[in-house]
Amino acid sequence: MAAGTNIALLEASERAERRRFLALPMPALLLTAVICIVPVGILFWVSFVGPEGFTLENYTRILENPGYLKILRTTFSISITITILAILLGFPLAYYISTLPDRAAAICLGLVLVPFWTSLLVRTYAWLVLLQRQGLINDFFLWLGVIDEPMRLAYNRFGTTIGMLHIVLPFFVLPMFAAIKSLDRDWLRAAANLGASPVRAFWTVLVPLTIPGLVAGALLVFVYSLGFYVTPEILGGGRVTMVAMKVQQNATIYADWGAASSLALILLIITLAIFFGIERVLRRQRGGGN
Amino acid sequence: MHGTFEIGVPVWRRLWLHAVGIGVILFLIVPVFIIIPMSFSSSQYFEFPPKDFSLRWYESYFHSVEWMEATWVSLRVAFFTMLLATPLGIAAAYGLTFTRHRAVPMLRATVVAPMIIPVIIVAIGVFYLYARIGLVNTIFGLVLAHTVLAIPFVVIIVTAGLRRFDTALENAAMSLGANRFLAFVTVTLPSIRRSVFAAALIALITSLDEVVVALFISLGEKATLTRRMFASLRDQVDPTIAAISTLLICVSLVVVVFYSVQASRPKK
Numbered sequence: 001m002a003a004g005t006n007i008a009l010l011e012a013s014e015r016a017e018r019r020r021f022l023a024l025p026m027p028a029l030l031l032t033a034v035i036c037i038v039p040v041g042i043l044f045w046v047s048f049v050g051p052e053g054f055t056l057e058n059y060t061r062i063l064e065n066p067g068y069l070k071i072l073r074t075t076f077s078i079s080i081t082i083t084i085l086a087i088l089l090g091f092p093l094a095y096y097i098s099t100l101p102d103r104a105a106a107i108c109l110g111l112v113l114v115p116f117w118t119s120l121l122v123r124t125y126a127w128l129v130l131l132q133r134q135g136l137i138n139d140f141f142l143w144l145g146v147i148d149e150p151m152r153l154a155y156n157r158f159g160t161t162i163g164m165l166h167i168v169l170p171f172f173v174l175p176m177f178a179a180i181k182s183l184d185r186d187w188l189r190a191a192a193n194l195g196a197s198p199v200r201a202f203w204t205v206l207v208p209l210t211i212p213g214l215v216a217g218a219l220l221v222f223v224y225s226l227g228f229y230v231t232p233e234i235l236g237g238g239r240v241t242m243v244a245m246k247v248q249q250n251a252t253i254y255a256d257w258g259a260a261s262s263l264a265l266i267l268l269i270i271t272l273a274i275f276f277g278i279e280r281v282l283r284r285q286r287g288g289g290n
Numbered sequence: 291m292h293g294t295f296e297i298g299v300p301v302w303r304r305l306w307l308h309a310v311g312i313g314v315i316l317f318l319i320v321p322v323f324i325i326i327p328m329s330f331s332s333s334q335y336f337e338f339p340p341k342d343f344s345l346r347w348y349e350s351y352f353h354s355v356e357w358m359e360a361t362w363v364s365l366r367v368a369f370f371t372m373l374l375a376t377p378l379g380i381a382a383a384y385g386l387t388f389t390r391h392r393a394v395p396m397l398r399a400t401v402v403a404p405m406i407i408p409v410i411i412v413a414i415g416v417f418y419l420y421a422r423i424g425l426v427n428t429i430f431g432l433v434l435a436h437t438v439l440a441i442p443f444v445v446i447i448v449t450a451g452l453r454r455f456d457t458a459l460e461n462a463a464m465s466l467g468a469n470r471f472l473a474f475v476t477v478t479l480p481s482i483r484r485s486v487f488a489a490a491l492i493a494l495i496t497s498l499d500e501v502v503v504a505l506f507i508s509l510g511e512k513a514t515l516t517r518r519m520f521a522s523l524r525d526q527v528d529p530t531i532a533a534i535s536t537l538l539i540c541v542s543l544v545v546v547v548f549y550s551v552q553a554s555r556p557k558k
Contacts, residue, residue, distance in 0.1 A: 126535070
């Protein structure tokens with residue numbers, strides 16, 4: 001009997017403690033909800049409300065207006081280009097760092113982290129300095145005599161793509177490096193023992209085993225690219241309009257909340273769908289690793 | 291056991307890998323560091339290497355009322371963001387890590403959401419809200435918005451620290467008579483202090499580097515440094531930005547060095 005009461009008391013105090021624990025995240029949750037989640041929710045609601053009640057006008061406009069379609073096409077094609085380039089540059093770099101001795105690898109990772117922690121605005125500015133008409137790259141090639149007049153490198157899609165690639169690349173390299181590093185090297189040794197050449201072991205063992213990490217990293221880069229605002233605004237020179245820029249124009253220049261938030265909602269749905277995909281890929285990787 | 295399986299790779303192939311690896315690292319690093327010598331140039335136009343050494347862009351930065359005002363706004367906002375986001379994030383991380391409840395994944399997703407939602411969407415949401423409650427162009431409004439953006443980073447870093455922490459220690463302190471709060475402050479907090487410092491630093495940097503939300507909700511006298519830099523870059527490029535960028539790069543370097551030192555220390 002006494003033991004029973006004791007257990008009941010313990011359970012009650014455990015429940016009270018659990019409630020106290022659940023109260024701890026509340027201030028952060030409340031602030032996030034009030035400042036971010038609720039206003040965004042209200043905006044999405046606004047996107048479905050016209051002068052005469054419920055309307056899909058904001059969405060049909062996006063689908064019918066060639067201007068909007070062009071923006072969506074530009075956003076996707078730039079993001080896909082950047083994702084492919086990030087894989088082509090990032091995978092070899094991640095692999096390269098994984099083959100280095102510890103100290104050299106730490107230095108290289110540090111070098112990858114410097115741009116990662118540098119303000120996005122500063123990096124965009126750096127590319128403007130490098131790419132513009134009287135910029136360093138044009139000066140260099142003119143001096144070499146390879147070109148006779150400066151090339152158009154900034155204030156267009158090319159400049160935007162390079163600048164954005166530079167910003168997203170660490171987001172690919174760091175998880176990719178972790179994926180390669182966590183790989184069980186015994187697989188590679190086994191492949192070598194079975195007579196596979198290092199090149200063959202690389203392509204038939206290392207690459208397939210790191211594909212989940214690669215897919216997750218690539219999706220991360222892609223989704224991050226979709227929402228870019230600052231870099232295309234500066235390096236695009238008005239010739240490149242991405243979704244986020246149109247959202248900003250609709251909200252601040254035209255004060256058209258419905259138009260701004262409908263586009264934002266589409267961007268958010270794509271973003272969340274991709275994050276869901278990333279989680280699935282990573283979960284399968286973790287499950288398969290055992 | 292590094293490089294064991296690379297044995298037998300022809301030298302030219304290793305060279306090729308070195309060339310590609312170092313090439314990509316240069317692509318990442320050179321644009322960041324090229325700003326530094328440029329900021330010491332005397333010329334109005336971009337020249338590399340700079341012809342004459344000069345501090346004129348630093349002078350123009352430190353003597354400009356507008357830039358100083360913007361810097362002061364940014365520093366204040368970043369400082370208060372750190373002060374607010376760090377404890378809120380620690381409390382959230384602690385609560386979410388040590389609770390078994392079916393609501394936990396949902397709560398965690400909500401707290402981390404501002405990191406996943408494209409910042410432009412957060413920005414128009416905040417702008418929409420602030421325009422209605424009169425928080426546009428206020429330090430307080432900036433701090434709240436930046437805190438929401440910084441909390442996810444604090445939560446993630448502190449959660450990682452807490453997962454490595456042995457909860458038996460906290461329980462031991464409680465069995466010796468400490469209440470939960472005292473046990474947390476005297477036992478848990480000191481052993482996750484590295485995560486806490488890292489989280490605070492990231493909260494600071496998140497606010498300092500933030501552009502998009504500030505673009506919507508800070509103007510004129512209340513414009514942040516990055517917001518003013520953005521406007522300047524869009525209109526006409528002023529080499530003063532090279533000087534400011536160099537200072538911001540130095541901040542980033544401090545962070546990276548801090549991280550490297552932390553990572554190279556043995557983990558408990």
